[in-house]
Amino acid sequence: MKLRYKIILFAIIPLLLAFLGIALAVLHQTTLLAQQQRSTVEQAYMASKEAELKHYVTLGMAAISELYDSDKPDAETMERAKEILSRLDYGNDGYFYVYDMHGNNLMHPRQPELVGRDLWELTDPEGNRTIQNLIAKAQQGGGIVPYMWEKPSTHKMAPKMGYVVALKKWGWMLGTGIYLDDVDTALNKIDIQVAKNIQSTMFWITGIAVISALLIALCGLALNISESRVAEAKLKVLAQSVVRSQEDERARLSRDLHDGLSQLLVSIKLQIESGLAKLMSRPAQEDAAKTSFTRATMQLNDALGELRRISHDLRPAMLDDLGLAAAFEQLAGEFAASSSLPVHFEARGHTSGLSEVGNTVLFRVAQEALMNIHKHAAQVTEVSMLLSGDARQIRLLISDNGAGFDVAGIAGNPKRGIGLSNMKERLDTVKGQLEVHSNTGGTQVIASIPSGKGART
CATH class of the missing domain: 3.30.450.20 (PAS domain)
Incomplete structure (x- = not known):
């Protein structure tokens, strides 16, 4: 208890x-x-x-x-x-x-x-x-x-x-x-009246006791509900703060990787290429040096590509620079390239009504949904992304034409429904909603976030 x-x-x-x-x-x-x-x-x-x-x-x-x-x-x-x-x-x-x-x-x-x-x-x-x-x-x-x-x-x-x-x-x-039977009758009437009065008094005492206990219970219940609401509000604020802190840290790390390590690697690559060009003038060591520097250059190119991928996953610069629609278009292109699945992206209406936190949440939801399609969806040949917005809300629809899955069964399984839970928890922090529909004709993931103040609370 x-x-x-x-x-x-x-x-x-x-x-x-x-x-x-x-x-x-x-x-x-x-x-x-x-x-x-x-x-x-x-x-x-x-x-x-x-x-x-x-x-x-x-x-x-x-x-x-x-x-x-x-x-x-x-x-x-x-x-x-x-x-x-x-x-x-x-x-x-x-x-x-x-x-x-x-x-x-x-x-x-x-x-x-x-x-x-x-x-x-x-x-x-x-x-x-x-x-x-x-x-x-x-x-x-x-x-x-x-x-x-x-x-x-x-x-x-x-x-x-x-x-x-x-x-x-x-x-x-x-x-x-x-x-004296009339005396006994009168006394019996007194006894009956006294018994009724005692019964009535006990009834009132019992009633007052029950009402008092109920009032205490109701006050306690109201206090619990109030405390639960306050705790829930505090948890939401804390979750928003955690998400914001995570994104700020990711953005900082992304900038550090891009501005610091990335530039250093580029500088090293240029120096290697310069050294390679100089060695080309010495025929005796040309082949050995060329092979060594060429391998180093290829490894540096791979490192730079991996560095750009990590930096983009941490915090896509396009999300801050060009907005949500451009970031989704880039995400769709990268997913199509990595998964070999054609992705059709379309943006409609006013899609810039969310706060920075709202944009980040919706982008992470899109990443999670595409990752689930790549890992778990069967018989998928096409993926589509539709971003739409108006004065009330921003809505993202991600659909595929795969075999579908049991939504209720997956959501009720703590070991298999982690992706859906993550998306829902992220949307809860900005008062958003998540809908998932799936059948043998495909799956639809719909994420919506209120525009304006609703997305900033």
């Missing part, structure tokens, strides 16, 4: 860990607050229910207080009291009930089938002895007793809060109760 990607990764991971820690802390605090809220609401509900029950019992006691305080504790008075209490109800499930201290039901307006039954041993689904607990609380002075009882409106067991008092003079336990 590249260093830039590691830096982005090391920036994202701590951020995500921080968001994870925040999410866990928020979850813990939210859960704790929800529990406290539930407990507070439950206590408030219970306190209100307790006060309500105490009020109901007070009303019930007030309703029968005249009978209870009378001096006639006979059966008729008690029956009148039970009748009054049976009519005191509130809502569908609010009623009063009466038991004696032995667990016998004396009055139950909602479940008359219980009247007269001994319920001392009655237990709820949790195993609690309901009636015994109610009587015990009444004998202790009265108060609240939680228990499970069948709800008349649904005929299902439900939690209930009862409030009981003892009527000692009559041996009664008077009580009433409120079912």
Whole structure:
């Protein structure tokens, strides 16, 4: 993994860990607050229910207080009291009930089938002895007793809060109760709402974390792209500088060879020829001297020819002196002479719109293309070069009538596509383009470079 990607990764991971820690802390605090809220609401509900029950019992006691305080504790008075209490109800499930201290039901307006039954041993689904607990609380002075009882409106067991008092003079336990399933429903709604709030909070934290990570990744990607573009621009400038340096060095070496060594060799040749002429006047040594000097003269001619070839390959003087078209015409003539292949060169339009670097690049591309034809092209009998130009670009077309080759295969082979790669890299330094088309009818190499400023960047 590249260093830039590691830096982005090391920036994202701590951020995500921080968001994870925040999410866990928020979850813990939210859960704790929800529990406290539930407990507070439950206590408030219970306190209100307790006060309500105490009020109901007070009303019930007030309703029968005249009978209870009378001096006639006979059966008729008690029956009148039970009748009054049976009519005191509130809502569908609010009623009063009466038991004696032995667990016998004396009055139950909602479940008359219980009247007269001994319920001392009655237990709820949790195993609690309901009636015994109610009587015990009444004998202790009265108060609240939680228990499970069948709800008349649904005929299902439900939690209930009862409030009981003892009527000692009559041996009664008077009580009433409120079912708590509505409290449980309210508390469940609170739990559901809290769970939704926690889920929503976690969703927002997750969303913010993901968006933050994406923003960091995108910023890193944008930075990488920007750096890549800057690096690419710097590489292009460096490549142009290298090419320019190479060409300057080649031009300097070409001048040195031509102006220095070439002139020295010419001077030596002239001196040899002069010596040869002088020896011609001495018949005794004429033949030997003539042979020696003639061989030396031939070798000097070969050296001068090789020197001119090297100097021209390094930097053709005609490219600087007469321009691109003349240099190409000379190149075509030299290639035809060395390869024995006829080369037709033609120049059209305005072909002097390139910079010195652009001219050099296009000339090197032409050299590379002709060298490839000479070395690799099969069944070639004719080569043509067309140099054309306008206000937008300078275009060079080199074509042959050979058997062609697989362009994609050669370009994808690093060992065989060096020539094409060199041409493309040279053209890239001046924002040029290279196109290669090949089939059984021949091959076309097209190199184009923007005119004016495009070729100078």
